[in-house]
Amino acid sequence: xxxxILSVNDITMQFGGVVAVNNLTLEVNENEIVSLIxxxxxxKTTAFNVITGVYAPTNGAVYVKDNMITSNFPKSSMKxxxxxxxxxxxxxxxxxxxxxxxxxxxxxxxQNIRLFKELTAFExxxxxxxxxxxxxxxxxxxxxxxxxxKAMREETMKLLDILGLTDVKDEIAxxxxxxxxxxxxIARALATNPQLLLLDEPAAGMNPQETxxxxxFIYDIRKKFNLTVFMIEHHMDxxxxxxxxxxxxxxxxxxxxxxxxEIQNNQRVIDAYLGxxxxxx
Amino acid sequence: xxxxxxxxxSAIFGVIILLLLFFLEANKFQYGMAYTILQKGMILAVVAVxxxxxxxxxxxxxxxxxxxxxxxxxxxxxxxxxSDSISxxxxxxxxxxxxxxxxxxxxxxxxxxxxxxxxxxxxxxxxLAALFAxxxxxxxxxxxxxxxxxxxxxxxxxxRAIISSPQMDxxxxxxxxxxxxxxxxxxxxxxxxxxVCILLMVLLLRSTYGRAFRAIREDEIAAEAMGINLAxxxxxxxxxGSFFSAISGGMLAMFMRSIDSKSFSVSLTYDILLIxxxxxxxxxxxxxxxxxxxxxxxxxxLRFFDNPLFIGGVQIPLFRTGFRMVIFSxILLIxxxxxxxxxxxxxxxxxxxxxxxxxKLFKRGGAKNA
Numbered sequence: 001x002x003x004x005i006l007s008v009n010d011i012t013m014q015f016g017g018v019v020a021v022n023n024l025t026l027e028v029n030e031n032e033i034v035s036l037i038x039x040x041x042x043x044k045t046t047a048f049n050v051i052t053g054v055y056a057p058t059n060g061a062v063y064v065k066d067n068m069i070t071s072n073f074p075k076s077s078m079k080x081x082x083x084x085x086x087x088x089x090x091x092x093x094x095x096x097x098x099x100x101x102x103x104x105x106x107x108x109x110x111q112n113i114r115l116f117k118e119l120t121a122f123e124x125x126x127x128x129x130x131x132x133x134x135x136x137x138x139x140x141x142x143x144x145x146x147x148x149x150k151a152m153r154e155e156t157m158k159l160l161d162i163l164g165l166t167d168v169k170d171e172i173a174x175x176x177x178x179x180x181x182x183x184x185x186i187a188r189a190l191a192t193n194p195q196l197l198l199l200d201e202p203a204a205g206m207n208p209q210e211t212x213x214x215x216x217f218i219y220d221i222r223k224k225f226n227l228t229v230f231m232i233e234h235h236m237d238x239x240x241x242x243x244x245x246x247x248x249x250x251x252x253x254x255x256x257x258x259x260x261x262e263i264q265n266n267q268r269v270i271d272a273y274l275g276x277x278x279x280x281x
Numbered sequence: 282x283x284x285x286x287x288x289x290x291s292a293i294f295g296v297i298i299l300l301l302l303f304f305l306e307a308n309k310f311q312y313g314m315a316y317t318i319l320q321k322g323m324i325l326a327v328v329a330v331x332x333x334x335x336x337x338x339x340x341x342x343x344x345x346x347x348x349x350x351x352x353x354x355x356x357x358x359x360x361x362x363x364s365d366s367i368s369x370x371x372x373x374x375x376x377x378x379x380x381x382x383x384x385x386x387x388x389x390x391x392x393x394x395x396x397x398x399x400x401x402x403x404x405x406x407x408x409l410a411a412l413f414a415x416x417x418x419x420x421x422x423x424x425x426x427x428x429x430x431x432x433x434x435x436x437x438x439x440x441r442a443i444i445s446s447p448q449m450d451x452x453x454x455x456x457x458x459x460x461x462x463x464x465x466x467x468x469x470x471x472x473x474x475x476x477v478c479i480l481l482m483v484l485l486l487r488s489t490y491g492r493a494f495r496a497i498r499e500d501e502i503a504a505e506a507m508g509i510n511l512a513x514x515x516x517x518x519x520x521x522g523s524f525f526s527a528i529s530g531g532m533l534a535m536f537m538r539s540i541d542s543k544s545f546s547v548s549l550t551y552d553i554l555l556i557x558x559x560x561x562x563x564x565x566x567x568x569x570x571x572x573x574x575x576x577x578x579x580x581x582x583l584r585f586f587d588n589p590l591f592i593g594g595v596q597i598p599l600f601r602t603g604f605r606m607v608i609f610s611x612i613l614l615i616x617x618x619x620x621x622x623x624x625x626x627x628x629x630x631x632x633x634x635x636x637x638x639x640x641k642l643f644k645r646g647g648a649k650n651a
């Protein structure tokens with residue numbers, strides 16, 4: 001039996017009357033590259049935000065390895081009106097905050113790059129190291145944690161070196177070219193020593209050549225850091241090239257899952273992307 | 282090479298400052314104005330930097346500074362008023378017997394302890410303010426931007442109302458305030474406290490916690506996704522900021538020698554906010570420079586406008602008491618219009634930058650002469 005690093009069980013996410021994600025169940029195994037695709041507004045990013053703890057789901061549960069990170073968290077009576085098909089199955093109510101989830105080894109990037117814009121590339125990555133060290137603010141203020149500080153800086157340099165960002169380490173993050181900002185965001189995520197990396201549209205706004213490079217890059221970092229990658233993507237080339245398995249969402253519902261070949265030949269997926277031809281007129 | 286040059290510059294600068302202070306200390310009656318302005322500037326520098334720590338570096342728009350300063354000031358005042366004159370100060374309703382006996386106990390303590398008492402008072406005031414900050418920070422720090430500002434402003438007003446309430450008459454002397462607080466013995470005392478406080482805050486900001494604070498300022502969601510516990514770090518920044526604000530409040534009590542609840546009204550917070558904005562939100566050195574500049578121009582350099590001015594025997598009608606505040610406001614407008622990010626922006630003072638600036642200025646001047 002494969003080792004699930006992430007399992008999402010019956011997630012339903014409702015915003016008022018809108019059901020953004022409807023009974024989503026999926027698994028990501030160790031060392032896989034799994035993609036979540038779907039047309040615009042299908043609920044992919046919402047699903048991501050539930051997994052990383054930004055939103056609390058209306059129903060369902062998310063596990064990272066064996067740790068439940070979020071479960072059935074209806075915030076208001078409004079949300080209880082519709083809690084998905086498996087309503088009542090998940091009765092324990094708990095929620096971990098995003099920082100606690102990151103500590104469990106789940107790192108993420110954002111769809112619209114969210115770097116610390118006015119800080120340098122080096123500081124951006126260095127900040128992500130903060131949670132890995134235990135020095136308290138007194139010892140940090142009085143410079144009693146020199147060893148930790150030094151280790152932090154060395155690890156950051158090493159990481160920037162691996163990702164080819166050493167040349168720009170003193171540049172302000174917002175002044176970097178777009179592609180490098182994407183790389184830097186991934187570098188920052190990797191600095192938290194994750195086992196599972198969640199990429200939210202890593203190829204958004206990239207041309208075909210850059211997308212090719214990104215494919216190589218993702219393979220590279222998976223190998224170097226022994227990662228599992230779960231990503232949302234729109235570029236079909238990239239998705240078909242890189243993924244071990246693909247999940248397809250449409251209107252919040254999972255409509256297909258399987259290997260790239262299976263997905264390419266799945267009629268429902270083609271319908272969802274190209275639209276169904278109506279008879280008559 | 283470059284580092285040693287900076288070190289030499291800084292050392293020379295430090296020596297000049299010390300010499301200046303020695304000179305002022307020796308001639309304090311001759312240069313009374315400069316002497317007091319410098320002291321007040323130093324005190325405001327501490328609170329401005331502490332506000333910058335919270336507002337400029339952590340991105341929490343807090344306007345509770347005056348409240349925390351009041352706590353520090355009153356604790357320091359109660360600690361320091363000599364027990365001989367305490368009945369004179371609390372002449373309306375008398376002093377709480379617990380405070381009186383505590384003061385007797387303090388003053389009968391060993392002799393070596395006596396010179397430390399002011400510092401002890403400052404620290405205890407700071408700790409009490411930190412405690413208050415922890416209690417109100419827990420609910421209040423969930424709020425964002427303007428809402429946080431309003432909530433903290435409310436706290437500061439509540440603090441003032443509590444202090445001046447008749448129920449507190451026997452502790453804070455209600456609305457009559459505290460008098461006869463022994464002041465600083467020399468200008469080196471506030472200078473030393475200021476240097477230590479600001480140094481501590483700078484070290485904190487340069488540590489890994491300071492970086493986490495800045496991450497929160499830049500992008501809360503990203504910071505949280507990078508494993509930074511938002512609640513904990515915001516709380517920490519707020520508490521530390523309040524601690525240093527209270528220390529500055531205690532210094533203010535020692536500087537003014539008599540305080541009442543009105544000295545810690547909202548306008549004090551705005552004065553500090555003004556300093557922070559003019560110096561640059563997110564720049565420690567900017568806050569220090571602005572604290573000195575704003576205090577000096579408000580209280581001293583613009584005094585000229587308050588005196589009646591005669592040109593050719595005709596009195597210019599605008600020049601009268603209060604006119605300096607008009608000029609001050611105009612200057613503020615100009616500064617805010619043309620230096621939108623304050624004197625220093627988010628940068629810190631560095632000798633290299635100053636050198637570049639001066640060289641540029643010099644070159645431009647040279648070109649004009651040629």
